[in-house]
Amino acid sequence: MKLKELFDRGEFVISSEVGPVKGAIPRDPDFVPPCQQEAQHLNGSVHAINVTDNQSAVMKLGSLAASVRLKAKGYEPIYQITCRDRNRIALQSEILTAYSLGIDNMLLLTGDHTNLGDHKEAKPVFDLDSVQLVRIAAELQEGRDMAGNPLMFQPDMFIGAVVNPNFQPLDLQLIKMHKKVDAGAQFFQTQAVYDDRVVDEFIAKAEAFGRPIQLGVVVLKSPQMGAYMNRNVSGISVPQAWIEEIGAAAKGDRKKKAAEMTGRFIKKHKSKFQGVHIMPLGWTDIVPDILAHAEIAPPRPSAG
């Protein structure tokens, strides 16, 4: 199902995120790969699940294989695809392949640089940027490839893109967001945000684009994680107040505290967005609790 249907109905769209395994999926039909295990924890709490594409440039199982597996098990994947590892031929072909394998939603990104990952000597491709990729995906849906050749059958998917509200100068990030909208982006997910002011400054300008936006939140599990993200995760900053609040909770209480903090933040801002994208970093079991704190009714279970 395309998330478009949910946004069009005015539903508050809840998504979360899983990463494919470092390795193949065994042929044993009873084997449950980790991404599917995580999806099971999220069942009933979210509408859709992002599947990351060699995130942080760390080589893993392809996002398409994992997306197809989740789809087969009844979950709604948001297939992520980045410009880092494929040229324009491969990117277009992947989009056609994804549609042909039943994928309905995709999120198109630039991708983290190879230098951040586990194959630092790889040739970074970046043949296209994310704006160009969105445009080309939209053109494929219109029945032609980027060279102008007609397609025999065209894909039909819901096209998402990302935006980073933390980016300074924000206006430069918004110029790019504007280009993505013009290129054909149908919905947005934001990078993780923790700061009320950042949310408000961003949404005041971004809502004018008239596209559904999901607020991105990453569950802050510990003060160490906050310090680590501030040091190492590009484009995200965690305010000191968050770090202190999670640090003040006893270790055994941190899951509860994290759910409360994340839920509180979502609750405060949910009316400004059309959905939320929760990145629980393995604490998938607290997602229902987060939604409860945010006073958001979870969607009905979709899979078994």
Next chain:
Amino acid sequence: MHATIQKPIEEIVNYIKPGEKVFVVGCNNCAWKCHSGGEEETTAMAERLNRRGVEVVGSTTPGQRGMSLCKLDHTRKVLREDYAEQIKKADSFLVLGCGQGVHTVIDATDGAMVHPGCDTIFGGETVSDTDINEYCSLCGECVIEFTGGLCPMTLCAKSLLNGPCGGAENGKCEVDSERDCGWILIYERLKQLGRLDLLEGYREPKNHAKWSRPRTLKVSPHEATFCSQAGKRTVSNQD
């Protein structure tokens, strides 16, 4: 200019077979500026090789300061006329210059054995006597009219054309916290110039056929023809 850095001496010595007689050629333009193959480094290289048991039959940095090794007719004349005797004895040439210079020596000697003595690292601006920085990646299709003269192909680690990725932090690139984000530099410059309008609008993907290698350029006082896998493009420099 072409920025070069000498290869480690052990690597160079390893290229040379026992008993092989070597002639060392430097470049009095770019490699001189890089201290990788000017007159001093070329003479020194001959001595360094000698000290390591390599027989050096001669060395030169063709021409005055500012003369490029890659100017074939000049290099050929110097090697053939001024160094005819030494060259006869040489089994190979160690070139302290860029890859173009190495090829120039192949052409100038009608196909002699050559060894690269440098790594050619980029085309750069000689910002000062000590600093050479890369501002252009020689892509064959210049887009910097739209970026205030700052090259996104080069200054952005991902060569993005339509604006920054989300990864910059405190103005620095996600790839290297010591290096400015190229797109923030572009934005700040255009803002200062009052030309942020240049950032609006979609920028098409690069025509990488113009970046195909090898490429050639035919030049005359009237016109020039650039030849790549994108085809031939002739442009007049008169009208």
